[in-house]
Amino acid sequence: MMNSLKEQKEVLINNKEFYRNLTRLALPIALQSLMLAAVAAGDALMLGKVAQNEMTAVSLATQIQFVQNMFLGAVTAAGAILGAQYWGKGDKKTLEDIFNLMLRFCGILSILFFLACELVPGLLMHIFTHDPALIAIGSSYLRIAGWSYLLTGISQCYLTIMKVSEHVKPGALISSCAVVLNVGLNAVFIFGLLGAPRMQAKGAALATTIARVIELGLCIFVSSKASYIRPAFNRMLHLPKQLKADFIRQCLPLLGGSLCWGVGFTSYTAIMGHMGSDAAAANAVAAVVRDLSCCMCNGIGSAAGIMVGNELGAGRLDKGKAYGTKLKNLSYVIGIISTALVLAVTPFVVRMVILTDQARGYLTGMMVIMSIYMIGRCVNTVTINGVLDGGGDTIFDMYSLIVCMWMIAIPLALLGAFVLHWSPLVVYACTCLDEVGKIPWVMIRFRKYKWVQDLTRQ
Numbered sequence: 412m413m414n415s416l417k418e419q420k421e422v423l424i425n426n427k428e429f430y431r432n433l434t435r436l437a438l439p440i441a442l443q444s445l446m447l448a449a450v451a452a453g454d455a456l457m458l459g460k461v462a463q464n465e466m467t468a469v470s471l472a473t474q475i476q477f478v479q480n481m482f483l484g485a486v487t488a489a490g491a492i493l494g495a496q497y498w499g500k501g502d503k504k505t506l507e508d509i510f511n512l513m514l515r516f517c518g519i520l521s522i523l524f525f526l527a528c529e530l531v532p533g534l535l536m537h538i539f540t541h542d543p544a545l546i547a548i549g550s551s552y553l554r555i556a557g558w559s560y561l562l563t564g565i566s567q568c569y570l571t572i573m574k575v576s577e578h579v580k581p582g583a584l585i586s587s588c589a590v591v592l593n594v595g596l597n598a599v600f601i602f603g604l605l606g607a608p609r610m611q612a613k614g615a616a617l618a619t620t621i622a623r624v625i626e627l628g629l630c631i632f633v634s635s636k637a638s639y640i641r642p643a644f645n646r647m648l649h650l651p652k653q654l655k656a657d658f659i660r661q662c663l664p665l666l667g668g669s670l671c672w673g674v675g676f677t678s679y680t681a682i683m684g685h686m687g688s689d690a691a692a693a694n695a696v697a698a699v700v701r702d703l704s705c706c707m708c709n710g711i712g713s714a715a716g717i718m719v720g721n722e723l724g725a726g727r728l729d730k731g732k733a734y735g736t737k738l739k740n741l742s743y744v745i746g747i748i749s750t751a752l753v754l755a756v757t758p759f760v761v762r763m764v765i766l767t768d769q770a771r772g773y774l775t776g777m778m779v780i781m782s783i784y785m786i787g788r789c790v791n792t793v794t795i796n797g798v799l800d801g802g803g804d805t806i807f808d809m810y811s812l813i814v815c816m817w818m819i820a821i822p823l824a825l826l827g828a829f830v831l832h833w834s835p836l837v838v839y840a841c842t843c844l845d846e847v848g849k850i851p852w853v854m855i856r857f858r859k860y861k862w863v864q865d866l867t868r869q
Contacts, residue, residue: 424733439583441710446590457601463692465612468548470695471539474677479524481673483564486516487571489662494575495717496724500867507643508650510572512658517564528557540684548612555616559623569630576640589626593618668808675816679842682828690835693773708745708789715797724867732863735798746789753782776836787846802862815845
């Protein structure tokens with residue numbers, strides 16, 4: 412019986428077709444992820460050339476957008492899960508309704524975060540640091556960057572629909588153009604080039620806001636073409652009740668998982684931020700490297716969700732299951748490659764920014780620890796956020812985060828930082844435990860195949 416199942420899987424998967432589809436989807440998404448991470452890298456590098464406090468304050472302030480992205484990510488991920496299956500089924504009308512649902516939720520979230528940045532930026536900065544200088548710099552950044560947060564949610568809805576409806580390349584190109592513009596404007600406003608004022612941290616915020624305006628404009632313009640899915644504004648307030656229920660059923664576990672992960676990651680930053688400016692500065696640089704190193708696994712994870720979702724939505728459950736297994740195995744290879752990459756760039760990164768000798772020592776240790784973390788991060792991103800979510804098994808991510816992050820990693824980091832007074836490197840290692848530690852649990856969940864299901868309706 413087992414041999415016949417294995418033979419069936421071999422028949423179902425055409426390797427040439429599989430890798431062609433994976434490359435077609437993953438590379439543009441990975442490039443998009445790389446471009447987005449490049450903004451943070453550009454901010455860190457340029458502000459690192461100005462002063463350590465400027466770099467650290469902006470790194471802490473951008474955690475607000477990180478939290479916002481967790482909310483937006485849950486909404487757009489729910490849209491992508493249902494959207495990929497309905498696109499595989501060929502139901503464009505329902506995809507338009509999914510677009511409407513995403514716009515409604517993301518629009519509300521964007522307004523709330525915008526108001527928080529404009530009205531209480533100092534209170535937001537207090538979450539991450541008690542240093543008055545860092546709070547002042549970060550608050551000035553948030554008052555300007557808050558305008559970009561108002562637009563991000565809408566553009567992410569457009570980009571998500573492009574991704575699941577076979578327009579992934581234009582979406583990636585739009586994001587890439589916005590990032591190139593952002594990095595260029597960073598240089599202009601941070602350093603005062605081309606006759607512009609030298610704005611330092613405020614300049615980074617202004618560059619981000621201008622780039623987001625142009626990104627949204629490009630999304631709307633490109634989506635006006637006949638072959639693209641657009642929001643059906645005439646149905647915005649009259650959406651099918653069953654579709655809304657299905658959307659919320661997918662979104663709530665994703666939101667729970669996103670909040671667990673997002674707030675948890677923000678807690679890590681806050682813990683390191685309270686261990687002194689040197690530890691905070693080293694962690695800020697390490698975070699940029701981590702985000703850049705995760706780009707390929709992010710691309711493959713997103714591609715996995717689309718590929719598996721398309722097959723399941725089309726009713727080809729066996730093929731979707733076989734795709735999921737192959738993608739899960741591939742995630743280990745990506746993890747090992749990412750580990751080697753982090754170790755290879757460590758000497759270069761340590762010399763790149765202006766840091767104190769103490770901060771430089773912390774950064775070197777953090778990079779080595781991060782290299783091990785990358786294996787768990789890649790496996791979990793592709794398997795959980797790609798394969799399991801693509802089949803609608805969205806609740807497992809929240810369960811695993813509650814146990815591994817909130818019951819193990821965060822308590823250990825808090826205990827080490829504020830009670831036992833461990834070295835910042837040991838505390839940093841505690842913050843990396845969750846991804847590596849949950850791999851066995853993830854594999855057990857995967858083999859139950861609860862994710863092999865068609866979520867579409869007639």
